[in-house]
Amino acid sequence: MNPHRTGRSLTAAAAAVVLSLTSAGFANASAGVPRDHGEDEITVGIKFDQPGIGLKTPDGTYTGFDVDVATYVARELGHDPSDIVWKEAKSADRETLLQRGDVDFIAASYSINDERAQKVDFAGPYLLAHQDVLIRADDDSIKQPSDLNDKKLCSVTGSTSAQNVKTELAPDAQLQEYGGYSECLTGLENGVIDAVTTDDSILAGYASQNEFKDKFKLGGFKMSNENYGIGVQKGSDLKDRINTALQKMVADGSWDAAVEKNFGPAGYRNEPAPKIGVVVE
Incomplete structure (x- = not known):
């Protein structure tokens, strides 16, 4: 064997x-x-x-x-x-x-x-990976984290990513918390949301889906490791x-x-x- x-x-x-x-x-009998x-x-x-x-x-x-x-x-x-x-x-x-x-x-x-x-x-x-933001491909107004001030920023309910932005990088960002990232992306696509934040790898995974091809881009901000x-x-x-x-x-x-x-x-x-x-x- x-x-x-x-x-x-x-x-x-x-x-x-x-x-x-x-x-x-x-298998560890003492652990489970x-x-x-x-x-x-x-x-x-x-x-x-x-x-x-x-x-x-x-x-x-x-x-x-x-x-x-x-x-x-x-x-x-x-x-x-x-x-x-x-x-x-x-x-x-x-x-x-x-x-x-x-x-x-x-x-x-x-x-x-x-x-x-x-x-x-x-x-x-x-x-x-790094915490980052996903924005619309034609949006040139968000070039650095501080540009998120007064912007509608989305993450999932309870996420630490959005709070990091709110408390450390862009305190005037308008935080919107949804139940899932797919909802955030729908809002981003429709213009209801200006940016979505979480790990860049997760954002890249969503943006790589066929239905979102060429619609979004990563900010490249590297806000955490x-x-x-x-x-x-x-x-x-x-x-x-x-x-x-x-x-x-x-x-x-x-x-x-x-x-x-x-x-x-x-x-x-x-x-x-x-x-x-x-x-x-």
Whole structure:
């Protein structure tokens, strides 16, 4: 049997396999009950609603940069793409999913920070994103963050991105909070909103969709550093194995290809691939 496979059979004959996989970091009994799935399967948490990052399409397939990264990593861990069980990892649920052992790892626009690192471990970073704004392609009035003053700025309800602009960069911006970024983009397209703010990678993913082609552009403001990492259970040696996979992905050109495939249509000027294991403050 391939030692990288994540067998979960609870029969007496497979007890030794379960123990070996536990030591490899796929199941941590102290952190949560191991999943019960097929011996070749690996469960990966991603976003289901972020075009260009992680999106579940109407036909049931999954697309996006995080999907491509996770698929590459899973293959390096010994799993074919058909072995992957995709699980939605909403922002508020990510730590819980890992702590309970509901997923093997999470790649879901998951920014590394000190608070999260107390609860889970991170491989990576595999992408350096920045807070930015998306504006209409023909809008030349917003050239720097301060130009957002008196403009209608949109983000999702509860987002820290819009508040960062309001408190630090453009206090007179007229903040509009919607339930989702798709609503913000509809408002931007219709002229009801002047700018949308969140991570530039997320904005580029939306702008790359066919229905928005050539309608929007990124401001390129780089208002924060967001180091996307792959989350694993605390103490899991899976972190080191994923880092090795990410280093190979960068070295063989697969990382660049995934960036161009998912963000290219938006003219996203991404940062070069980050050095794996080095978080940019």
